[in-house]
Amino acid sequence: MLEIKQKARELLESGKAQVVIGYGKGPNNTTRAIFVRKPEDADKLVLDDTCVQNLALYIYKHEVRHFGKEAVVATLPVLRSLLQLASENQVKDNEIIAIAITPDNKVVELDSFAAIEEHVRLFNTGLTEDEKDLLKKINAMGLEERWAFWNKEFSKCIKCYACRQSCPMCYCPRCAAEVNQPQWIPVAAHQHGNIEWHIMRAMHLAGRCINCGDCARACPVDIPLNLLTYNLIEELNNEFKYTAGLSASQTYVLSTWKLEDKETFIR
Amino acid sequence: MVFRHLLGFSGVDLRRITFSWVSAAEGAKWADIVNSTSETIKKLGPYDSYHAVAGLKEKEAEYVGN
Amino acid sequence: MDTENKLLKKASLQKLIEKLNADGKKILAPVIKGKRVEFGLITSSDQMADDYIVTNQSVKSVAFPKFEKLFSYEVTKEGITQADTGYSTFPEFVILGARPCDANALGSIGAIFNWDYHDKLYFDRLEKTTMISTSCSKCDDYCFCTSAGGHPGSTKGSDIQLTRLETGDYFAEILTEKGKKLTSVSPDLFETAPSVDKSKYLAEVPVKFKVDEAVAKVKTVFENELWLDQSLRCIGCGACAFVCPTCACFDIQDETKGKNGIRLRCWDSCGLSLFTLHTSGHNPREVQSQRWRQRIMHKFAYMPERQNVTGCVGCGRCSRACPVDMNIMEHLINIVEVK
Ligand code: SF4
Ligand code: SF4
Numbered sequence: 001m002l003e004i005k006q007k008a009r010e011l012l013e014s015g016k017a018q019v020v021i022g023y024g025k026g027p028n029n030t031t032r033a034i035f036v037r038k039p040e041d042a043d044k045l046v047l048d049d050t051c052v053q054n055l056a057l058y059i060y061k062h063e064v065r066h067f068g069k070e071a072v073v074a075t076l077p078v079l080r081s082l083l084q085l086a087s088e089n090q091v092k093d094n095e096i097i098a099i100a101i102t103p104d105n106k107v108v109e110l111d112s113f114a115a116i117e118e119h120v121r122l123f124n125t126g127l128t129e130d131e132k133d134l135l136k137k138i139n140a141m142g143l144e145e146r147w148a149f150w151n152k153e154f155s156k157c158i159k160c161y162a163c164r165q166s167c168p169m170c171y172c173p174r175c176a177a178e179v180n181q182p183q184w185i186p187v188a189a190h191q192h193g194n195i196e197w198h199i200m201r202a203m204h205l206a207g208r209c210i211n212c213g214d215c216a217r218a219c220p221v222d223i224p225l226n227l228l229t230y231n232l233i234e235e236l237n238n239e240f241k242y243t244a245g246l247s248a249s250q251t252y253v254l255s256t257w258k259l260e261d262k263e264t265f266i267r
Numbered sequence: 268m269v270f271r272h273l274l275g276f277s278g279v280d281l282r283r284i285t286f287s288w289v290s291a292a293e294g295a296k297w298a299d300i301v302n303s304t305s306e307t308i309k310k311l312g313p314y315d316s317y318h319a320v321a322g323l324k325e326k327e328a329e330y331v332g333n
Numbered sequence: 334m335d336t337e338n339k340l341l342k343k344a345s346l347q348k349l350i351e352k353l354n355a356d357g358k359k360i361l362a363p364v365i366k367g368k369r370v371e372f373g374l375i376t377s378s379d380q381m382a383d384d385y386i387v388t389n390q391s392v393k394s395v396a397f398p399k400f401e402k403l404f405s406y407e408v409t410k411e412g413i414t415q416a417d418t419g420y421s422t423f424p425e426f427v428i429l430g431a432r433p434c435d436a437n438a439l440g441s442i443g444a445i446f447n448w449d450y451h452d453k454l455y456f457d458r459l460e461k462t463t464m465i466s467t468s469c470s471k472c473d474d475y476c477f478c479t480s481a482g483g484h485p486g487s488t489k490g491s492d493i494q495l496t497r498l499e500t501g502d503y504f505a506e507i508l509t510e511k512g513k514k515l516t517s518v519s520p521d522l523f524e525t526a527p528s529v530d531k532s533k534y535l536a537e538v539p540v541k542f543k544v545d546e547a548v549a550k551v552k553t554v555f556e557n558e559l560w561l562d563q564s565l566r567c568i569g570c571g572a573c574a575f576v577c578p579t580c581a582c583f584d585i586q587d588e589t590k591g592k593n594g595i596r597l598r599c600w601d602s603c604g605l606s607l608f609t610l611h612t613s614g615h616n617p618r619e620v621q622s623q624r625w626r627q628r629i630m631h632k633f634a635y636m637p638e639r640q641n642v643t644g645c646v647g648c649g650r651c652s653r654a655c656p657v658d659m660n661i662m663e664h665l666i667n668i669v670e671v672k
């Protein structure tokens with residue numbers, strides 16, 4: 001933790017970065033994102049198990065970008081988000097400095113996509129066994145049961161869009177849920193509107209979600225949104241051997257094709 | 268395929284969904300797909316569990332608690 | 334009417350619930366839903382959550398649901414026929430166990446819905462609702478009702494208030510005619526009350542600032558960099574507004590099928606970027622700091638000015654629900670401390 005503070009101070013003092021996006025503490029001993037702009041404030045940074053928010057979404061927030069060059073305290077999900085955003089042309093190489101931790105707990109400064117890619121390879125990026133078990137549970141349900149399960153979950157949705165707003169991959173200035181000519185998705189949080197919203201949201205994250213879990217954590221009514229994304233991660237891995245957020249140059253799996261793709265992928 | 272999988276995971280009845288790739292030159296294939304799809308759907312009858320949430324009337328339902 | 338003090342025995346509460354149900358009333362009370370506590374329909378006192386500070390979502394849905402039909406219409410050869418949503422279709426609700434802040438908050442929404450236009454739907458729904466609140470014996474670090482003009486035993490907005498005694502019985506204050514009418518379904522359940530010092534049973538909610546001070550200060554800091562500092566981590570969702578008992582913004586939507594349509598009112602929030610987006614593409618609140626400022630300004634400057642009430646009752650729900658730990662109490666303290 002001390003090293004993180006030192007690294008942040010160094011970056012700010014040397015002018016290599018004008019803002020360090022990291023984690024700090026709130027009044028009720030909560031953990032929250034903080035934006036350190038003065039070297040003497042680097043002491044406010046913390047890094048522990050409670051630092052779970054995916055900070056990648058702040059790098060393109062207008063007001064944060066405005067401060068100048070950004071450095072970010074980067075957990076694995078943050079790094080994978082950066083690579084995924086890079087592959088979607090949302091960040092440029094050498095634009096962001098990632099302050100990351102190696103598996104043996106050393107602080108490293110990663111300032112190119114190549115360095116981030118190499119770092120990410122040191123970690124396991126597949127679904128955990130627990131995550132796979134949750135999927136199995138849903139898949140084991142019969143059709144009616146599954147429909148009822150999701151209907152019950154979706155009926156709780158109040159369309160606050162915290163799930164979307166917390167997701168680094170949801171950066172569209174105008175979400176498809178808000179396009180109204182034509183209106184694809186009903187605005188009201190009734191059952192029909194909620195089902196369409198959730199299927200649309202999940203589909204738009206297929207092959208892009210890096211499994212940080214923020215959408216589910218953000219939801220004020222505890223809808224298990226991560227189940228939808230686990231499912232897609234698993235499917236893309238099984239069918240195309242594809243995992244999002246591992247490389248800055250990989251092309252989007254659902255918009256590219258290979259000569260050897262079989263026609264059965266459409267059904 | 269990915270979308271189909273997602274629908275299935277969400278509890279949508281996949282027997283009612285058909286995706287296919289038909290080139291403009293494949294008229295016969297098109298006819299086959301349309302015929303077989305409409306036949307399956309006819310056999311299955313109305314999709315009651317979907318209509319139960321999608322009609323205008325149902326959207327008027329009194330919202331109580333969460 | 335003068336308050337009547339009664340005693341409602343623990344066992345009598347169950348009988349009261351049964352009587353009210355038999356009388357055709359729907360009873361909404363805090364129930365446990367997984368990790369959350371929310372208002373839900375109950376038929377027995379066993380279903381009620383026991384140990385909670387406030388429900389995750391507020392009670393406002395009873396009169397201002399997340400979406401509601403305003404009217405339906407049909408396009409015919411002769412023109413358009415319209416059918417209004419009728420008072421008679423609204424259920425009669427009894428809310429059992431809302432907190433004093435929640436009961437108070439319905440008045441704040443009412444002040445908005447009765448400002449330049451009397452919103453009949455809201456008031457009709459409210460008229461068919463009887464509010465039985467329970468005073469708070471506990472609070473947490475997010476509660477600040479005493480800095481927002483309320484307190485844990487405030488009876489404002491309640492028809493009846495229950496305070497639980499050590500015996501498990503309730504000290505019942507019958508506050509309004511509506512409350513009295515409700516007791517008439519079974520008057521014998523409400524027994525003569527012993528003399529009770531209610532304050533003994535109330536939580537001590539520390540006063541963080543004086544509400545007048547906050548109201549006076551907020552007006553002077555419109556151009557201050559604190560809005561930017563506070564809102565850097567805000568991601569611009571609607572969670573805070575949707576759980577808030579006093580947020581009243583809505584969006585109007587039409588849904589049609591063939592020649593039939595319904596017009597719906599749906600919750601909306603000033604925190605969302607599209608809220609102020611004009612058709613021209615211009616957005617007068619372009620960045621999140623302006624939207625955050627609007628949220629606080631509306632509650633602590635504009636509402637006191639226009640409706641003579643504050644738009645915040647200090648329930649702390651927004652802070653508990655916020656995915657990025659925006660803490661309204663902390664931020665208000667910052668504002669009050671501005672020199
Ligand atoms: S969809 Fe959810 S889990 Fe996936 S990247 Fe977005 S916030 Fe993270
Ligand atoms: S965060 Fe939860 S309640 Fe809000 S829109 Fe997403 S799923 Fe719905």
Ligand code: SF4
Pocket residue numbers: 573576577578579580632644645646647648649650651652661
């Ligand atoms: S602004 Fe927050 S604390 Fe105030 S009434 Fe609304 S939810 Fe409660």
Ligand code: SF4
Pocket residue numbers: 162566567568569570571572573574604651654655656657658659
């Ligand atoms: S304060 Fe929190 S809940 Fe409200 S808009 Fe910002 S991030 Fe969402």
